[in-house]
Amino acid sequence: MQRPKTKILVDGGDPEETRQVKNLLGFVDGQTTNPSLIAKNPHIKQLIASGHKLSKSEEMTDYKQIVQAISPLVGSAGVSIEVYADQSTKAEEMLTQGREMYAWIPNAYIKYPCTAEGLRAAQISVKESIRVNMTLCFSQQQAAAVYAATKGTKQPVYVSPFVGRLDDIGQNGMDLVKNVKRMFSTGDGHVLVLAASIRSLEHLLYCFVLETELATVPAKVLETWAAGGFAMAAWRGTEASTPGTSLTS
Numbered sequence: 220m221q222r223p224k225t226k227i228l229v230d231g232g233d234p235e236e237t238r239q240v241k242n243l244l245g246f247v248d249g250q251t252t253n254p255s256l257i258a259k260n261p262h263i264k265q266l267i268a269s270g271h272k273l274s275k276s277e278e279m280t281d282y283k284q285i286v287q288a289i290s291p292l293v294g295s296a297g298v299s300i301e302v303y304a305d306q307s308t309k310a311e312e313m314l315t316q317g318r319e320m321y322a323w324i325p326n327a328y329i330k331y332p333c334t335a336e337g338l339r340a341a342q343i344s345v346k347e348s349i350r351v352n353m354t355l356c357f358s359q360q361q362a363a364a365v366y367a368a369t370k371g372t373k374q375p376v377y378v379s380p381f382v383g384r385l386d387d388i389g390q391n392g393m394d395l396v397k398n399v400k401r402m403f404s405t406g407d408g409h410v411l412v413l414a415a416s417i418r419s420l421e422h423l424l425y426c427f428v429l430e431t432e433l434a435t436v437p438a439k440v441l442e443t444w445a446a447g448g449f450a451m452a453a454w455r456g457t458e459a460s461t462p463g464t465s466l467t468s
């Protein structure tokens with residue numbers, strides 16, 4: 220298989236699934252996790268189905284065990300671990316979680332949301348040499364804010380445009396990936412684009428065309444990619460058109 224320039228991360232919360240994808244592809248560059256994906260882990264699902272209500276500390280212990288099992292399976296793109304946060308969570312609270320989670324594994328990236336408080340947490344984190352992945356990015360303005368907040372970092376920062384969720388609300392998620400990449404093309408390169416919320420093979424192949432630095436992809440989409448012989452895409456659409464029907468393998 221011709222390995223894409225785009226680093227491939229598994230978007231999931233189950234080490235067994237990561238192992239299977241690695242067997243299928245021959246490599247896995249990294250992994251992203253989030254609390255909803257962890258809740259879908261077979262062991263956690265079983266606990267919940269048996270009527271067990273996980274305490275906050277049990278949730279953290281289980282999350283830690285899962286990422287510790289995934290950590291050695293992946294390559295240089297590391298494992299992203301997401302802090303528990305909502306609209307009202309303050310940067311200090313995110314930082315407390317982020318510092319703890321960062322110590323779980325040697326290849327961690329801490330996921331903070333692209334909110335004002337998340338950006339403040341990221342600004343402090345990069346000064347403490349904590350690698351960050353800025354998640355829930357829905358606009359170029361948010362990506363620009365990530366760039367500004369993390370300037371001077373010694374380690375790469377990820378920003379995650381949410382492709383599928385933008386598509387869901389009638390926008391073109393891949394356009395955001397393309398525009399953010401274009402915006403960063405004249406920058407210092409400290410922020411890498413990680414296409415997230417990928418839902419289809421078309422999304423993935425368009426990431427290859429754009430040479431997006433990283434893409435996090437559900438196992439199902441990677442299985443479809445493998446079943447099609449690892450197509451690298453010949454995207455023949457115009458600049459303005461939506462990827463989808465013009466792909467050939």
Ligand code: E4P
Binds near residue numbers: 230381383435
């Ligand atoms: C990855 O970092 C994101 O959490 C994930 O891609 C979100 O995907 P979803 O929109 O399918 O929840």
